Amino acid sequence: xxxxxxxxxxxxxxxxxxxxxxxxxxxxxxxxxxxxxxxxxxxxxxxxxxxxxxxxxxxxxxxxxxxxxxxxxxxxxxxxxxxxxxxxxxxxxxxxxxxxxxxxxxxxxxxxxxxxxxxxxxxxxxxxxxxxxxxxxxxxxxxxxxxxxxxxxxxxxxxxxxxxxxxxxxxxxxxxxxxx
Amino acid sequence: xxxxxxxxxxxxxxxxxxxxxxxxxxxxxxxxxxxxxxxxxxxxxxxxxxxxxxxxxxxxxxxxxxxxxxxxxxxxxxxxxxxxxxxxxxxxxxxxxxxxxxxxxxxxxxxxxxxxxxxxxxxxxxxxxxxxxxxxxxxxxxxxxxxxxxxxxxxxxxxxxxxxxxxxxxxxxxxxxxxxxxxxxxxxxxxxxxxxxxxxxxxxxxxxxxxxxxxxxxxxxxxxxxxxxxxxxxxxxxxxxxxxxxxxxxxxxxxxxxxxxxxxxxxxxxxxxxxxxxxxxxxxxxxxxxxxxxxxxxxxxxxxxxxxxxxxxxxxxxxxxxxxxxxxxxxxxxxxxxxxxxxxxxxxxxxxxxxxxxxxxxxxxxxxxxxxxxxxxxxxxxxxxxxxxxxxxxxxxxxxxxxxxxxxxxxxxxxxxxxxxxxxxxx
Numbered sequence: 001x002x003x004x005x006x007x008x009x010x011x012x013x014x015x016x017x018x019x020x021x022x023x024x025x026x027x028x029x030x031x032x033x034x035x036x037x038x039x040x041x042x043x044x045x046x047x048x049x050x051x052x053x054x055x056x057x058x059x060x061x062x063x064x065x066x067x068x069x070x071x072x073x074x075x076x077x078x079x080x081x082x083x084x085x086x087x088x089x090x091x092x093x094x095x096x097x098x099x100x101x102x103x104x105x106x107x108x109x110x111x112x113x114x115x116x117x118x119x120x121x122x123x124x125x126x127x128x129x130x131x132x133x134x135x136x137x138x139x140x141x142x143x144x145x146x147x148x149x150x151x152x153x154x155x156x157x158x159x160x161x162x163x164x165x166x167x168x169x170x171x172x173x174x175x176x177x178x179x180x
Numbered sequence: 181x182x183x184x185x186x187x188x189x190x191x192x193x194x195x196x197x198x199x200x201x202x203x204x205x206x207x208x209x210x211x212x213x214x215x216x217x218x219x220x221x222x223x224x225x226x227x228x229x230x231x232x233x234x235x236x237x238x239x240x241x242x243x244x245x246x247x248x249x250x251x252x253x254x255x256x257x258x259x260x261x262x263x264x265x266x267x268x269x270x271x272x273x274x275x276x277x278x279x280x281x282x283x284x285x286x287x288x289x290x291x292x293x294x295x296x297x298x299x300x301x302x303x304x305x306x307x308x309x310x311x312x313x314x315x316x317x318x319x320x321x322x323x324x325x326x327x328x329x330x331x332x333x334x335x336x337x338x339x340x341x342x343x344x345x346x347x348x349x350x351x352x353x354x355x356x357x358x359x360x361x362x363x364x365x366x367x368x369x370x371x372x373x374x375x376x377x378x379x380x381x382x383x384x385x386x387x388x389x390x391x392x393x394x395x396x397x398x399x400x401x402x403x404x405x406x407x408x409x410x411x412x413x414x415x416x417x418x419x420x421x422x423x424x425x426x427x428x429x430x431x432x433x434x435x436x437x438x439x440x441x442x443x444x445x446x447x448x449x450x451x452x453x454x455x456x457x458x459x460x461x462x463x464x465x466x467x468x469x470x471x472x473x474x475x476x477x478x479x480x481x482x483x484x485x486x487x488x489x490x491x492x493x494x495x496x497x498x499x500x501x502x503x504x505x506x507x508x509x510x511x512x513x514x515x516x517x518x519x520x521x522x523x524x525x526x527x528x529x530x531x532x533x534x535x536x537x538x539x540x541x542x543x544x545x546x547x548x549x550x551x552x553x554x555x556x557x558x559x560x561x562x563x564x565x566x567x568x569x570x571x572x573x574x575x576x577x578x579x580x581x582x583x584x585x586x587x588x589x590x591x592x593x594x595x596x597x598x599x600x601x602x603x604x605x606x607x
Contacts, residue, residue, distance in 0.1 A: 030378050031326055032309070032317030039318070040310050043448055046389045046399060048456045075265065084265050096472030100583050102463065107474075110457050117459040120397035121295065124266060127395050171466065175403060175477035 047116040051161030054115065058156035059137025061144030067134045068141050071123040080104075080145045085124075089145035092166050105146025109171055111163040115139045136160070254278050256288055257357035259344070268296025271338060272425075273360030276488045276507060282535045282542045283333075284363035286418050291425045292338045292361060294460070295396035298445055302429040305393065307375075311450035314380030321429045324413060327370040332412065332435070333541045335364040335509045337481045339438040339465055343585035345592065346577070350604040355491035358604070359592065362509070364542035367433055368416035373408050375449075385451035389458070390432050393447035400441045401455035402434065406479070410435050413446070436511030436540040437479040438465060438586075468581035481511035482589035483570050485518050485545065485562035496600035499553040504531075508543045510564035517563040518545040524557035524593070524607050525572070531560070539565075556596040557607060573606060 047053050059067075068076075080088030080103070091101025100106075104114055119135045121127050130138070140155040148163060149155070155163075248254055256272035274290040284290075291297075302321045310316035341361035344351055351358060381404070388407055391399040402411070412433040415422060422428040427444030434441045440460060455461065455477065467475040485508035490496060508518045515536055519528035531545035545560065562570045576590035593607040 028374065028377070029327055031323035032315070032319050032375065032378050033323075035308060035310070035316045035318040037316075040308060040316060043308060044310070044450065045397065046391065046450060046456050046458070048452065048454065084262055095468070095581070096470070098582055100468065100472075100581055102468070102583070104463070108463050110462065113457055113459055113462050116456075120399070121395065121459075124269075124295065124395075127295075127397070170473050171462070171476040172469075172473055173477050174475045175479065177480065 045116070045120050047112045049110045049112050049161065051112055051157060054112070054157035054160060055132040056157065057132035057136055058154050059133050059135075059140050060154055061137075061140040061149065061151045063133075064137035064139070064141025064144070067130070067138040071126075071130070072138065075124065080142060088142050092146070095167070095170065103146065104142050105148060105166060107167050107170070109165055109168050111139070111143060111148075111160050111165055114142060115160060252278075254288060256290070257354065257360055259357075266295070268293050271340070271361055273356050273358075274363045275354065275356040276360050276362065276486070277355040277491050277494070279488070280505065280544070282364055282507075282544050283418060284365055284542075286365070286420065286423055286426070289363040289365060289417070289423075289426060290336075290338065290361050292340075292439060293394065293396075293425070293444075294398050294440075295394050297424045298394045299424070300393060300429060300445060305429055305445075305447070307430060307446055308448045309375055309379045309451075310448075311388070311452055312382040312385035313376075313451050314382065315378075317375070317379050319375070324430055325415060327374055327413075329368050329370050329415075330412070331366060331368045333364065333366045333538055334433065334435040335362060335540060335542045336433075336439045336442060337362040337484075337509070337511075338440065339478075339481065339586040341439075342588040342590075342592075345573075345590075345604075346585065346588060350606050352493060352604055354493050355486060355488055355592075358492075359486045361439070362507070362542070364507075364509075365417045366419070367412060367414045368419075369412045369414040369430075369433070372411040372413050372432065372449075375413065376407060376451075379451075381451055384453050387452045387455050389448075389450040389452055389456045390441070390443040390446060391448040391450075392427075392443045392445040394445050398440065398443060398460060399456070399458045400443060400461055401452070401458065401477075402432075402441060403479075404451075406434055406437070414442075434479075436481060436513075438481065440465065441479065465586055467586050468584040469579075470581050472581075474581075478587060479511075481509070482587060483510035483512065483515070483562050483564040483568040484508065484589040485515075485560040485570060486592045487520070487558055487560050487594060490558070490596065490602045491594055492602055492604040494602045496551060496596065496602070498600070499551050502549050502551050504547040504549045504558060504560075506545055506560055508533075508545055508560070508562040509541070510562065510566075510568065511540060512564050512566045512568055513539040514565040515543040515562055516565045518543070519561045519563075520545070520547040520549075521559045521561070522549060522556045525559055525561075525591075528561065551596065553598060555598055557605070558594040558596060558602075559591050559607070561591055 075085035076088050087103045091103045091106035094101045136155045143149045260270040262269050272291040274288050307319040338361035342359050344358040387401050414431050414433040430446050431444045432442050432446050487506040489505045508515045518531045520531045521528045531547040534544040536543050571590050573590040593605045595603045595605040
């Protein structure tokens, strides 16, 4: 190829390059840092129905009453009747009536959700403060108020997920969505 | 002098209207004479030139961060079910009746929070991605700010929006106090997919749990399908960094889905093989049916519209022309059509749309109306590109349990009385 035709080819390549949107040569950025399991443990607080991730520790309703009186009663009322905050007990059998009462006992499908929520969010003014034993105990107490477990049933990582909630079959999943 | 100036105004207006003028030349001459006469007279008397007081003083200096005009009383409507016990649990609804266009200004974007707004130090905040991934990762906010960005316009709607329109009697409150848990913003950030690919999602992963750093640690389960589709990590809203109430320093954004799934103050994403069944996807945000059962994981927000002007608690000053205007949206995609009725749904006319090209964003609709002075019943009805149609209120109510509060996308009715007052009515 002559020098002149080389220049012509180079010019043509340049023209094509200019006419095409510039493509980045940079690989996708990766700014995440590796994280050790020990660091994650303190944050990994979500508990699915299987109970996977439930911590060591245990408690009974009898022990939970004390936790409840100290941390919960002011807002949720004696025996979980509610007011000013949500009712925690009662309402079983009311869901199909004109005055449904949706509580942990009448509505919540999984006992693990109770442990998960109390541990992550309660008490309202001091969350993440209860010990795991206290969370097991107060969960046991709320389940006891609803007649789901006995007063001396020990709730722990093995027994809590086994508790069958009255409304376990009451939900219809809308995912994946039904299309017209 | 004043009389002369007044005559000039009338003459010029008459000329502009093209009224019959037999001797146009002499007419113009006479007008010119009047004008020059007025000018000379005012100079001779040394009367001041026309102008309001603010035109005669030097204006205010600059401000670092702007405020609305002091004459405009704009603000959110508060819904605090627990009152002073938990003032940050509930909602501050957007004053949709005071807004126009498509974008909600940041200061009045609706707020829904479960345990108030946390005061997060961006230097200390971290986002973790772990669970069923090859590489558990930690991201600082500075790291998140380095990813290549995209900008998208999306609405956010709390799935409890319009629950106040389910009370036994229609509440006589402004439209925003009932239907204002809807807002629309231009969001900037990057696809969540980028972080998921970096962590390496394992084949067993089908869902993820997204969790906030508020004191409720609000958490929701999200199908992986959505996370890999259009889910965003949002850092900016309408051009500025997220506000604390909207999830500063980083939030998840799931276009078209229940607002609280766009988890604010995002601190953790855990890839899982199934939904976690958190409190806010079991005891709340489930749609109770009359037979006692309930729908769970109804993520998409239904097609919906509401007339914002005129609307409840407003008053039409006089008969004659009024523009009927409002907002429409669909979690399924684009709004295809909005119809307006002024006779309670007997007849419908198509409204003009602004923004209909954008999926999962607000659309502004407008319809010109001549009010005769007789009572009228105003309604709007939206249809989306999938053919979903906003349902009549009675049909929607019949579908659910008496205490249900979520996903009310039924038609809203405003009654105009003969004195011009606009009332919220059930029709």
